[in-house]
Amino acid sequence: MVMRVSTVAFEGIEARMVDVQVQISPGNVVFMIVGLPDKAVAESRERVRSALIASGLALPAKRITVNLAPADLPKEGSHYDLPIALGVMAAIGAIPADALNGFTVLGELALDGSITPVAGVLPAAMAANERQHGLICPEACGQEAAWASSDIEILAPRSLIQLANHFKGTQVLKRPELGIVPASGSLPDLRDIKGQESAKRTLEIAAAGSHNLLMNGPPGAGKSMLAQRLPSILPPLMPRELLEISMIQSVAGLLADGALSNRRPFRAPHHSASMAALVGGGLNARPGEASLAHNGVLFLDELPEFQPQVLDSLRQPLEAGEILIARANHRVTYPARFQLVAAMNPCRCGQATEPGYVCRRQPSERCIAQYQARLSGPLIDRIDLVIDVPAVTAADMILPPPLEGSADVATRVARARQVQEKRYAALKLEGITTNAACPPALLEEVAKPDSDGLSLIRDAANAMRLSARAFHRVLKVGRTLADLDGEERVRRIHVAEALSYRSQADRRSAAA
Ligand SMILES: Nc1ncnc2c1ncn2[C@@H]1O[C@H](COP(=O)(O)OP(=O)(O)O)[C@@H](O)[C@H]1O
Ligand SMILES: [Mg+2]
Structure with missing residues (x-):
């Protein structure tokens, strides 16, 4: 079965929708990412593998294929880690298969399974809101995402485990508050x-x-x-x-x-x-x-x-x-x-x-x-x-x-x-x-x-x-x-x- 997770690719300040498709099939043990990934995206394999192991999930000894569609749009940056990891988690049953429906996901993973901040969360949240999606993003970027709209659903977890617990219902994440830095310090007069x-x-x-x-x-x-x-x-x-x-x-x-x-x-x-x-x-x-x-x-x-x-x-x-x-x-x-x-x-x-x-x-x-x-x-x-x-x-x-x-x-x-x-x-x-x-x-x-x-x-x-x-x-x-x-x-x-x-x-x- 193919798991699908929505994420974005940036073109200027525009966030284009990208579909992450994850398939786990019998065959040689490989982890492959296709669909014009750049170096950072290709390296995402290693981060995803380590983060999943650190979260107590072993990758199955099977062939894992990840396709980033549309295939002709270049994919740059490290924010594909989280959607790929969640797609794999859904495919192996670590989170419910339908948990990610209606969400746009972006975030980078650290080797210990924590989710680190990425650039472009605000435009991604606006794009998600436009297609009536919620957003899953790193905790540090939650405030930024909240600016997109007051009623968009936002999940801003600190780690993969926290997100899995949210989907299980054992630890519910709350919506981040709007953040604005008041003009601090006085300007020269x-x-x-x-x-x-x-x-x-x-x-x-x-x-x-x-x-x-x-x-x-x-x-x-x-x-x-x-x-x-x-x-x-x-x-x-x-x-x-x-x-x-x-x-x-x-x-x-x-x-x-x-x-x-x-x-x-x-x-x-x-x-x-x-x-x-x-x-x-x-x-x-x-x-x-x-x-x-x-x-x-x-x-x-x-x-x-x-x-x-x-x-x-x-x-x-x-x-x-x-x-x-x-x-x-x-x-x-x-x-x-x-x-x-x-x-x-x-x-x-x-x-x-x-x-x-x-x-x-x-x-x-x-x-x-x-x-x-x-x-x-x-x-x-x-x-x-x-x-x-x-x-x-x-x-x-x-x-x-x-x-x-x-x-x-x-x-x-x-x-x-x-x-x-x-x-x-x-x-x-x-x-x-x-x-x-x-x-x-x-x-x-x-x-x-x-x-x-x-x-x-x-x-x-x-x-x-x-x-x-x-x-x-x-x-x-x-x-x-x-x-x-x-x-x-x-x-x-x-x-x-x-x-x-x-x-x-x-x-x-x-x-x-
Ligand atoms: N009109 C002015 N009133 C008070 N101080 C001045 C004035 N013009 C220059 N200065 C002093 O001269 C310094 C140099 O000014 P600056 O703006 O760097 O000059 P410029 O960029 O024209 O070379 C300033 O830091 C300030 O201390
Ligand atoms: Mg000068």
Whole structure:
């Protein structure tokens, strides 16, 4: 007889149903796994055998065949141990044959029969819930699974024995509680920053509309400091966003103790990062930093120091909000709607824009041009806000700390975000909640400036030779400025301010 157990295979954050079929038949004593298993799955044989022996169950001296169907879908990872072991247990009568009906199972086994945590439990629980299955997963992942739905049945045993006892009715497992890690520890506050009022204002606009931001200034001006304070003014996560983020973290195996975090992601990879680390891929097509920053911030400090190809690989996700990784036998997409925040020095020595400074290496202009040529024009074109952050003056440094801190700014940002959410919900735009993500076709409707604003943007577009994309970016920023002011229409002052963030970018791409 063939025992069947349902489990999943991951394709991006999607969990595909996989059927584990176990057959025990007379013949040579072998234990075989077929159905495109990778190395970890093939090794599962040894773990299953040892775990069953440790649980007091000897494998029958017969031929055991395990088939993972559909056979053409690659199976990766160690979470097939538990479904295979349970299939064998059902086949030898250690648990009732029908006990596993209506359950999706995933988990890794240790040699002593305990069940160890695996990645991807949340997406697996969502998939199980969709087909009205319960879920059997490791104890440590139970909390995470409980997020899928409030009425999905979850069994989160610590060991094979505990699960067998549950099915026998001698030790009933209880449903795990929902877990959420409250934002612990305080974030760095904007109040620490003296002076830099215009940079702080830009940070607020970036947070309000989820706009991409590039800060350019000499070393020590406080660029990294400003970027690190962005999380303290970002709006709270909506439940749907929280779930999306958690799915990615779950697949990446980053959910600590199965509890979700209600903080927006802030990822700051080092400039030596490889393309696979940034956009994902490599062995098992794991999500990269860009996907882990979904619904949050990707902060690239010292932008020109990143390899140019690595930076250019961000162009497509910046536009599409997702990353497609094509592999030899299948494709994987990960969501990647992140806010790009970048900081850079104007040149290699860093001082070229300081008044009165003469570059030691060569004429300052050449030093600047060479350094900035490392950034491609199309990448800069995707950044809505480009600002110069000048060095803080001594006069600013001796000022008392500013009165306004992150909490005040966060309130204004949250208000502006609510306006945007309402607007895009009314337009029935699935998944779009910010001005930055507004599709160009719709922009001319929602961000149409009043007649004064229109004439200004028309003149400026000619004079500054704005590209079509740049034109749309000005409209997006203008919309955010109006939202921050609580205004229905985008007015001339909003357009003027939005244009001011653009002129820097155009100077920069002209230099590049
Ligand atoms: N506006 C400021 N207010 C207070 N301290 C500042 C300010 N700007 C810079 N600093 C100090 O200078 C240090 C370096 O700032 P940092 O953000 O690393 O500069 P950058 O990234 O621009 O090179 C900070 O750790 C902070 O102590
Ligand atoms: Mg820095």
